Every structure is written in C-alpha cells, then in structure tokens.
Amino acid sequence: MSLDSLVCTDISKWYGEAQVLNNVNFTLAANEIHAIVGENGAGKSTLVKIISGLVSADLGKIQANGTDRTHASIREIQNSGVALIHQEPRLFPDLSVLENVCVDYQVKTTSRERFNWKKAEAETVALLEELGCSFSPNSPVRALSVADQQMVDMVSALRKKLKLLIVDEPTASLTPSEVDRLFTTLRKLNKNGVPIIFIGHRLEEVLEISDRVTVLKDGEVVATKKTKDTSEDELIRLMVGRNIEQRTWSHENLKTQTQLAVNGLVSPGFISDVSFEVKAGEILGIGGLVGAGRSELLETIFGLRHRSAGDVTDSQGKHIKTAQQAIQAGIALVPEDRAHNGLALNRSVSENLIVNNLGLTSKWGTRNFKKEQLLSQGLIEKFRIKISQATQFGRELSGGNQQKVSLAKWLNQEIKILLIDEPSRGVDVGSKAEIHQLLNESASTGMSVVMVSSDMRELIELSHRVLVMRNGRIMGELRGKDINEEAILRLASGLTAGSTGGKK
Amino acid sequence: MKLALRSNPNHAITNIFKKREFGIFIFVLVLFLTFGALQPRFFRSDNLWAILSSVGILMIVGAGQTLVIVTRNIDLSVGSTLGLSAMAVGMIARSHPTFPTIGLLLISLVVGGFCGLINGLLVSYGKIPSIIATLGTLAVFRGAIFVLSNNVQIDPNDVPKKIIDLGVTSPIWVPWLLIFAFLAISGVSLLSRRTLAGKRIYAIGSNPEGAISRGLAFNRITITVFVILGALAGLGGVMYMARYATINPADVGRGLEFDVISAVVIGGTNIFGGSGSALGTALGCLLIGILSNGLTVVGVSPFYKTCATGILILAAVTLDNLVRKKQDQNFLQEIRKQRVSK
Numbered sequence: 001m002s003l004d005s006l007v008c009t010d011i012s013k014w015y016g017e018a019q020v021l022n023n024v025n026f027t028l029a030a031n032e033i034h035a036i037v038g039e040n041g042a043g044k045s046t047l048v049k050i051i052s053g054l055v056s057a058d059l060g061k062i063q064a065n066g067t068d069r070t071h072a073s074i075r076e077i078q079n080s081g082v083a084l085i086h087q088e089p090r091l092f093p094d095l096s097v098l099e100n101v102c103v104d105y106q107v108k109t110t111s112r113e114r115f116n117w118k119k120a121e122a123e124t125v126a127l128l129e130e131l132g133c134s135f136s137p138n139s140p141v142r143a144l145s146v147a148d149q150q151m152v153d154m155v156s157a158l159r160k161k162l163k164l165l166i167v168d169e170p171t172a173s174l175t176p177s178e179v180d181r182l183f184t185t186l187r188k189l190n191k192n193g194v195p196i197i198f199i200g201h202r203l204e205e206v207l208e209i210s211d212r213v214t215v216l217k218d219g220e221v222v223a224t225k226k227t228k229d230t231s232e233d234e235l236i237r238l239m240v241g242r243n244i245e246q247r248t249w250s251h252e253n254l255k256t257q258t259q260l261a262v263n264g265l266v267s268p269g270f271i272s273d274v275s276f277e278v279k280a281g282e283i284l285g286i287g288g289l290v291g292a293g294r295s296e297l298l299e300t301i302f303g304l305r306h307r308s309a310g311d312v313t314d315s316q317g318k319h320i321k322t323a324q325q326a327i328q329a330g331i332a333l334v335p336e337d338r339a340h341n342g343l344a345l346n347r348s349v350s351e352n353l354i355v356n357n358l359g360l361t362s363k364w365g366t367r368n369f370k371k372e373q374l375l376s377q378g379l380i381e382k383f384r385i386k387i388s389q390a391t392q393f394g395r396e397l398s399g400g401n402q403q404k405v406s407l408a409k410w411l412n413q414e415i416k417i418l419l420i421d422e423p424s425r426g427v428d429v430g431s432k433a434e435i436h437q438l439l440n441e442s443a444s445t446g447m448s449v450v451m452v453s454s455d456m457r458e459l460i461e462l463s464h465r466v467l468v469m470r471n472g473r474i475m476g477e478l479r480g481k482d483i484n485e486e487a488i489l490r491l492a493s494g495l496t497a498g499s500t501g502g503k504k
Numbered sequence: 505m506k507l508a509l510r511s512n513p514n515h516a517i518t519n520i521f522k523k524r525e526f527g528i529f530i531f532v533l534v535l536f537l538t539f540g541a542l543q544p545r546f547f548r549s550d551n552l553w554a555i556l557s558s559v560g561i562l563m564i565v566g567a568g569q570t571l572v573i574v575t576r577n578i579d580l581s582v583g584s585t586l587g588l589s590a591m592a593v594g595m596i597a598r599s600h601p602t603f604p605t606i607g608l609l610l611i612s613l614v615v616g617g618f619c620g621l622i623n624g625l626l627v628s629y630g631k632i633p634s635i636i637a638t639l640g641t642l643a644v645f646r647g648a649i650f651v652l653s654n655n656v657q658i659d660p661n662d663v664p665k666k667i668i669d670l671g672v673t674s675p676i677w678v679p680w681l682l683i684f685a686f687l688a689i690s691g692v693s694l695l696s697r698r699t700l701a702g703k704r705i706y707a708i709g710s711n712p713e714g715a716i717s718r719g720l721a722f723n724r725i726t727i728t729v730f731v732i733l734g735a736l737a738g739l740g741g742v743m744y745m746a747r748y749a750t751i752n753p754a755d756v757g758r759g760l761e762f763d764v765i766s767a768v769v770i771g772g773t774n775i776f777g778g779s780g781s782a783l784g785t786a787l788g789c790l791l792i793g794i795l796s797n798g799l800t801v802v803g804v805s806p807f808y809k810t811c812a813t814g815i816l817i818l819a820a821v822t823l824d825n826l827v828r829k830k831q832d833q834n835f836l837q838e839i840r841k842q843r844v845s846k
Contacts, residue, residue: 054717078719090717092710094778095703103707104718105700115700156718 006051006164006195011060013046013219020046022219024060028164033186033196035210035227037203039239039456039489043219044199045086048166051197052084053077064164078104081163085170089153093142098124100141101156120159127155132181147174154182158189165189166197169291171205183209201289201493203232215239240456240485256280257315259448260331260417262301265310270296272472274310278417283439283449285463287456287488293472294452295336298419301450302326302333315416330416334406336425336452338399342406345395349387349405350376352394356409375412383408384434400431407438417448424455436462456485468492525784527827528772528820532791539798546801556682557671559767559793561586561740561747563685565760566767566785567692568733573768574696575709575729576777577627577634582737583760584645585619587753589741591649594658594751601664608667609742616738617731619645624730628723642761649753658751671746681743688736692782705729709777766813767792770820772827791816 006028013021021043028034036044049055051062053074062069069077091100098117101124105115124137133151135144141152150170157165167186171179186209190196200206206213207227215222215238222238260278265271270293278284286294299305301312303322312320314329326333335341344352353376354361361371376390383404387397394402403423410418423439424432439462443449453459459466466478468491475491478484539546565582572579589612596603596611619641626637670680678686696702708715708725716722740760745751771788773780795816799809 074716075719075721078717084717090711090714092707092714092778094710094774095706099703099706102700103703104720117698 007061007063008047008051009061009063011047011050011057011062013043013050013055013058020219021050021057024216024219024221026214026221028195028197029212030195031190031193032211033190033198033209035198035200035206035213036216037200037206037213037235037239038216039454042216042239044216045168047216048084048168048197048199051164052082052166054084081161082166083157083160083162083164084166084168085150085153085157086168089146089149091141091149091152094140096138096140097128097135097144097152097155098137100152101127101137101159104156105159123159124155127158130181131155131185132178147178150174151178154185158185162189162194164197165194166199168199169201170198171200171202179205203235203493206235207232236486236489240489259315260301260450261311261313263311263313265297265300265307265312267296267300267305267307267472270305270472271300271307274469274472274474276467276474276477278448278450280315280416280446280448281443282464283443283451283462285459285466285483286450286452286469287454287459287466288469288475288492290454292469292492294469295421296472297469298333298335298421298450298452302331302419304333330414332410332413332415332418334403334410334418334420334423336421338402338406343394343402345393347394348391349380349385349394349397350390352405353379353409353412357412360412379408379412383411383438398431399425400427400435403427403435404431404438407435411438411442415442415447417450418442419450421452422454423451424453424458432458456488459488460484470494525772525781525787527823528770528784528787528791531820531823532787532794535791535794535798539794539802543798543802546798551797551801555790555793555797557679557747558797559789560671560679560681560685561743561760562763562767562789562792563786564688564740564743565733565737565764566771566789567688567782568729568736569764569768570771570773570780570782570785571692571696571705571729572634572733573765573773573775574706574777574780575726576712577726577729578638578765578775579620579623579730579733580635580638580761581619581623581642581645582733582740582764583757584642584649585616585734585737585757586740586744586760587649587751587757588619588645588652589615589738590744590751590756591653591658591741591753593742594663594745595653597664597667597745598658598662605666605670609739612738612742613735614738616741617735619737620731620734621727623734624727627730628726646758649756653753655753657753658745660749663745663749667742667746668749669746670743681746684739684743688739689782689786692732696781701725706778710779763792766817770817772820772824788820791820 006026008024008026011021011024011026012019024043024047026047036047038044046055050057053072053076057070060070064080092103095103098121102115102120105120121137128135128137128151131151131154133148135148141149144152154170165186170182174182183205186196186198198206198209200209207230210227212224213227213230213235214224215235217239225234257280258277259280259282262277263275265274274297276284286297288294296305300307301320303320303324303326314320314331318325318329320326320329320331344355350372354372357375358367361368361375373390379385380387380390385401385404385408387401394405397405407420418439420439423435427435436458439449439451451459451462460483463483464479466483466488468475468478468488470492475494478487478491545551565586569579569582592615593608593612597608623634623638623641626632626641627634630637672679674680674683676683696705704715704720704725707718708720708722712722741757744756767788768780768785769775769788770791771780771784771786773784792813795812796809799812800806
C-alpha cells in the first residue's frame with residue numbers, strides 16, 4: 001500500500017549554466033527515515049523538489065513503487081500522496097488554519113459523499129494538539145508566526161493519505177520542545193509505514209531521527225551511511241570533503257581606519273542585535289546557513305529594510321539610514337539575485353553599465369551618447385566582460401558576465417564600501433577567479449568589502465575575518481588561521497559549546 | 505491542554521463586530537439614515553423598491569465579479585457580455601414572441617457562459633493578464649453585438665410583456681429581478697463559505713505558487729470563475745431587457761464594468777485577490793444605489809453624482825484597510841494571550 005521504495009537514477013539538473021545535481025543516485029527504502037545533509041548549495045533542496053515534482057530533472061529517471069514517475073506532473077505526484085514541507089510554508093494567508101489544511105482534500109468524484117467540515121475540524125484539532133499547537137483551527141493563517149505556519153503545513157500533510165513525506169529543514173524556526181513533538185509525530189508516522197526524507201542542518205537532530213544519512217556535496221552523492229555507523233564528526237568531514245587549501249592572498253596592507261561601523265542593528269524577524277566594524281582595505285566575510293539573515297543584514301545596512309534599532313555610521317561618523325544616504329557615503333550593494341535586483345535584463349550591457357554613472361556622462365539632464373559609449377567600452381575592457389557587442393541585452397549574458405556587469409557599474413565610482421551577496425553564485429569557474437581577483441584588487445586599494453557567501457572556499461580564501469550568522473545573530477568571529485570550513489559549519493549549525501539549539 | 509473548540513465563524517454569525525463586512529454595513533446604514541433625515545420622501549416604500557431594483561443587475565454581475573477578483577483576476581468585458589446576451593435574447597424574442605421565458609433565460613446563460621469561457625481560456629492557458637485579455641474581449645464582444653444586430657436596436661414594442669414582467673412581478677411579492685439577485689449573491693456566498701471548491705478559489709488568489717505546489721487545478725478553477733461570471737452577466741442581459749425594454753447596440757451594458765468593480769471593491773474584496781465576500785459586494789451595490797437615489801431625492805445636481813461615487817470608492821477602500829489592520833492586530837493579541845495563559 002505504501003511506496004515500497006523510491007529509486008532516483010542518475011539525476012542531473014542545471015539551472016542556467018550552473019549544474020546543481022550531477023548523476024545523483026538515491027534510494028529510499030520503505031519505512032525508513034532517510035536524512036540528506038550537505039552544505040548550502042549542495043543540491044539537497046533541488047533533489048527533493050524533483051522528487052515532489054516541483055521542478056523536473058534534466059536527466060535521469062525516478063521510479064516510485066516500481067512505476068516510472070519521471071514525467072509526472074505536480075498534480076499527479078501531489079495527489080498520489082507525496083508531501084513536501086518546505087522551509088517556507090506553502091499556505092494561503094487569507095484562509096483559516098482549518099481551510100488551509102483541507103483545501104487540497106480529495107473527495108472522490110464517484111461517491112456522493114459531501115465534505116464534512118465538523119469532522120475535518122475535529123481531526124485538525126486532534127492533529128494540532130498532537131503537535132502541541134496552541135492556536136485555534138479558525139485563526140487566520142496570516143496572523144500566525146512562521147513556526148506556527150510550519151506546523152499548519154505539517155498538519156495539512158498529515159491529514160492526507162501519505163505515501164511519502166519530505167521535510168526540508170523543518171526545525172530551523174522551532175523551539176527545542178516543538179522539535180521534540182515534531183520528531184515524535186514523524187516517528188509515529190514512520191511506524192505506520194510512511195517513508196520520510198528529512199533534510200536538516202543540525203547534525204545532532206539528523207543523527208537522532210534518521211535511519212540512514214546521505215551526504216551531498218556540490219551536487220553529487222558523497223556517501224550513504226547507516227546512522228548508527230556514523231558520527232557528527234564524520235558527517236562534517238564528508239560534507240566538507242576537500243583538502244583545505246592555503247590562503248593565496250596576503251593581507252599585510254590592512255589599514256586601521258574604520259570605514260563602516262554597525263551598532264546593535266535590529267530588523268524584526270531577521271536581524272537581532274548585530275554589531276561589527278569594517279576597516280579600510282578589509283574583506284569581511286559573512287558565513288552561515290541559508291535563512292540565517294545574511295542577505296537581510298546587507299539590505300538593512302544599505303537602508304533597504306526596516307530597522308527597529310541600531311545604527312550604521314561611515315568613516316566620518318555620518319549616520320546611514322536610507323539607500324540614498326548609503327550611496328552618497330560611497331556604499332554599494334551587489335545583490336544576490338542579479339536577475340531581479342542587480343541588472344536590467346531587457347536593457348543593453350552598456351545601458352546597464354551607465355545607469356549608475358549618468359552624472360558623469362550627461363549634462364543638464366541630457367544624455368551624451370558618445371561619452372556613454374566611451375565609458376562603457378572602458379568598463380567592458382577593464383572588467384573583461386565577454387560580449388559580442390555592447391548593445392547585447394543583459395539577459396543574453398552568462399551568469400559570470402552578468403555578475404561582472406553588476407560589479408562594474410558600481411566600481412567606476414568612488415566606492416568606499418562594497419556590500420556583495422554571493423559573488424559567485426551561478427558563475428563559471430573562470431569568471432569566478434576573475435571576480436575574486438577584482439575584489440582583492442579593490443580591497444588592496446583601500447576599499448572595504450563585506451561579502452556574504454555560501455561558498456566555503458570563497459569565504460576562506462578571500463576573507464580577512466569571517467563572521468558567522470545564525471537566526472539573525474552573529475555566533476562568532478573567525479580570524480586568520482582559525483578560518484576553516486569545520487569551524488564555520490560548527491558555528492553556523494549552533495554546535496559550539498555555550499550556544500543553544502533553539503531560538504528562545 | 506485543551507483547545508477551545510469555537511463554532512466555526514464560517515457557519516454562524518458568531519460576532520457581527522468581527523465580520524469584515526461590518527465597516528461597510530455601518531457606512532450603508534449611516535448614508536441611509538442621513539438621506540432619510542434630509543428628505544423623508546426617501547423612506548417611502550416605492551422609493552426603497554426603486555433603489556433595490558436599480559441595483560439588481562449590479563448584484564447579479566457583482567456576485568460573479570467577486571469570485572474573479574478573489575482569484576487575482578478582473579473582468580472588464582462584463583458590460584459587453586451582458587449586451588451580447590441581451591441582444592441575442594432580444595432578437596429571438598422579437599422574431600419568436602411566444603418563445604418560452606425559461607428558454608430565453610437558458611440561452612442567456614449559455615451566451616454569457618461562452619463569453620466567460622473565452623476569457624477564462626485566454627487568462628489560464630493563454631497566460632494573458634486578465635486586465636489585458638478582457639480589455640480585448642470587451643471590444644470583441646461589443647463588436648459582435650453590432651455584427652449580430654446589424655446595428656438595429658430592439659424597441660420596447662418588440663419585447664414581450666412576460667419579459668418586462670420579470671422586472672416588476674413574480675408569484676411572490678418580490679420581482680423576479682430581485683429573486684435572481686438574491687440567488688446570485690447567496691449562491692456565491694454559499695459556494696465560498698461552505699464548499700471546498702469555494703475555498704480553492706480563495707486559495708489560488710491567496711497564494712498562486714502555493715496552490716500549484718499543493719496540486720490544485722489552477723487553470724480549471726480560473727476558467728470556472730470566469731464562466732460563472734459570464735453566465736451571470738448573460739442573465740443580467742435578460743434583466744436589462746426586462747428593466748429598460750430597449751436594447752441599443754452601442755449603449756447596452758456600456759460602462760457596467762465601472763459600477764460592478766466599484767461595488768466589489770467597496771464591498772471589501774481585496775483587489776489583489778484572496779479575500780472578499782458576495783455579502784460585501786451586495787452591500788457595495790446597495791451603497792451605490794442608495795447614494796445615487798439619495799442624491800437625486802435630496803435634490804443634488806446629477807453632475808455631482810459621478811464624483812460622489814468616486815469619493816465613495818476611495819473612502820470605502822481606506823476604511824477597509826483600517827478595519828483589516830485592526831482585525832489582524834486583534835487576532836495577534838488573541839494568539840499572544842493564549843500563549844501567555846499556556
């Protein structure tokens with residue numbers, strides 16, 4: 001009656017030109033809880049999205065219960081009893097808890113059976129109590145906290161006739177007692193014959209709940225281990241995997257002048273009490289897991305996000321509250337999502353390069369095309385942007401070249417502080433090296449760089465200091481020789497002694 | 505820990521003050537009493553019937569438009585759909601005066617439903633934003649009226665008396681027009697409050713990506729709401745014929761979309777989808793009717809009427825935003841209290 005097993009064979013997936021999964025083989029036995037671990041960007045979430053039908057694999061086969069599922073639609077997969085509980089709850093904010101839970105309930109078209117709200121409410125209340133939720137099934141979901149919303153998502157999965165449950169980092173926003181109750185429910189469910197795929201970042205939880213663990217790294221399966229035969233240390237070693245290279249850049253010319261001071265910054269729900277300073281010529285790395293509040297920190301500093309407390313000052317002690325003030329103070333932000341925030345995709349490369357520099361190339365509000373052409377040509381050469389012509393549209397460029405454009409448009413100006421989010425995501429190896437070189441050169445001329453990165457190697461090689469964030473807080477600072485993957489990962493998953501597992 | 509098992513607010517009017525429609529209801533009441541105080545003639549029963557009759561068509565079409573707006577769509581072509589149905593039915597009635605009324609009503613539903621189907625297909629499978637798609641069909645359907653009628657209008661003496669009677673009489677003391685309006689509003693209300701299908705309509709407007717990932721039939725639901733609205737607009741066509749007896753190809757239903765969308769928005773339906781109710785829309789229709797009638801009765805120049813409707817929309821939406829914010833705060837506080845007491 002339940003899936004005997006799920007067999008994924010040679011799954012490969014590309015997003016644009018970046019390959020996120022490479023020949024992944026994954027087998028789920030009936031009645032097991034199978035954990036998937038790996039660093040950010042290792043491909044965990046992509047793999048389970050493929051299994052649940054949200055995205056389709058470019059290559060490879062998926063068999064469930066012996067039948068081929070490779071080309072099944074989301075609806076077919078969802079209605080066959082597969083539920084994916086994602087980091088972000090898939091809920092309908094305008095509906096009540098009860099309505100959210102029932103909305104995809106299947107009433108057989110053959111039977112004349114009417115949907116019974118009273119019965120559904122009683123069942124939902126029972127499940128909510130089992131998970132220890134204290135809200136009424138009639139509360140509007142809009143008014144619930146993220147943790148409560150996740151519970152609602154869980155309940156709506158549990159109400160279905162489940163054949164496979166996938167939970168993607170369910171514990172990130174839960175308190176320890178909530179995690180306990182969740183685990184009890186998962187175990188009970190598993191005992192009743194539902195296989196579970198569990199993605200988690202807190203390794204001690206992974207070890208507690210799972211029967212087997214698969215380690216993914218850079219889109220490939222490194223190992224699949226029986227949980228009782230492995231340990232936290234071994235998993236971290238497998239996740240990190242590579243030899244840690246020596247840092248290639250020298251950091252001797254570090255100046256002492258403070259360029260940017262962040263004091264007690266709070267952005268409700270994202271950032272709590274973050275303080276740090278950046279010196280001139282310094283590259284400050286910010287590490288942490290997805291959802292730790294790193295991008296939000298950059299956006300809060302740049303004045304894009306509401307802050308309820310705290311202060312950002314530049315070298316002259318000027319307060320920076322809005323994006324306009326930030327730009328005037330010589331701060332630039334290169335966002336993670338180039339396609340939406342960094343680049344005008346339907347505009348030419350030269351226009352993208354000019355847009356921040358219009359002051360230089362225009363007079364009395366009128367554009368001077370000759371000057372624009374000279375300037376953009378200069379930038380294209382200086383930053384080695386590979387294009388056929390300057391009138392090419394932004395969307396036609398590769399990820400690497402897009403990133404160079406979004407950097408180049410800022411770096412023509414007198415930028416003192418560069419805030420950069422995931423500088424090499426979706427960027428090919430060649431461009432990545434060039435971008436790293438650019439960042440280093442810029443730093444050596446006195447520019448400060450605050451770099452958020454999920455790429456461990458990038459963080460370690462480029463940064464003078466690394467701050468590691470978790471749940472919107474800075475968990476620790478690593479300097480010089482102390483910067484290594486293991487230390488970062490430990491801080492990021494809250495493993496270091498003295499830190500607590502939960503938010504509260 | 506025991507959860508308080510409240511009776512479901514979807515099933516009973518647990519607390520009228522917590523209802524979304526409360527703000528607009530107060531608005532209607534105040535306006536109603538004000539006009540009455542200024543001019544007692546306003547309260548006379550023939551005037552009250554006139555107000556109700558004047559918004560009957562608006563309610564029929566508004567009930568459907570509520571569902572469409574709840575799904576994050578909009579239908580601008582309702583006036584042309586209503587006109588096309590009125591013209592088709594009118595021409596049949598002119599050439600076959602003995603054609604049964606029930607048959608004419610069914611034809612109007614089919615014609616309107618077909619127009620709605622075209623809109624729904626363009627929006628769902630055609631992936632055209634509804635505001636553009638229905639802007640196009642607004643012109644196409646209007647053009648079809650001219651082609652169909654050869655630009656010849658239906659005159660009052662072409663309309664059988666039994667059709668005219670729909671607007672004034674029925675076996676019970678309420679005219680058919682208002683019975684249909686009541687059925688449309690309560691039908692949509694029932695659909696959205698009591699049925700899973702109705703909840704799915706709200707779900708796809710509340711979180712489209714979530715709806716797809718939960719495996720809801722996104723396109724089918726979208727098409728369905730457009731067909732429901734089209735059919736109701738078609739029914740509105742017969743009601744138009746009953747009320748006005750003249751069907752001019754250029755005038756029939758022209759500008760109806762403005763009044764309908766106004767009524768829906770005044771009634772508290774979120775223009776960005778996800779929330780709203782047919783009851784609110786009915787109140788919105790009443791508000792428009794009372795305002796229009798009241799301004800005339802107390803002797804305000806008709807030139808001010810359009811302006812007043814516009815101001816009313818703005819006031820209603822502002823009020824609605826405040827009410828919604830307040831309700832959210834109340835819910836949050838309630839949940840926090842539960843936490844503390846735990």
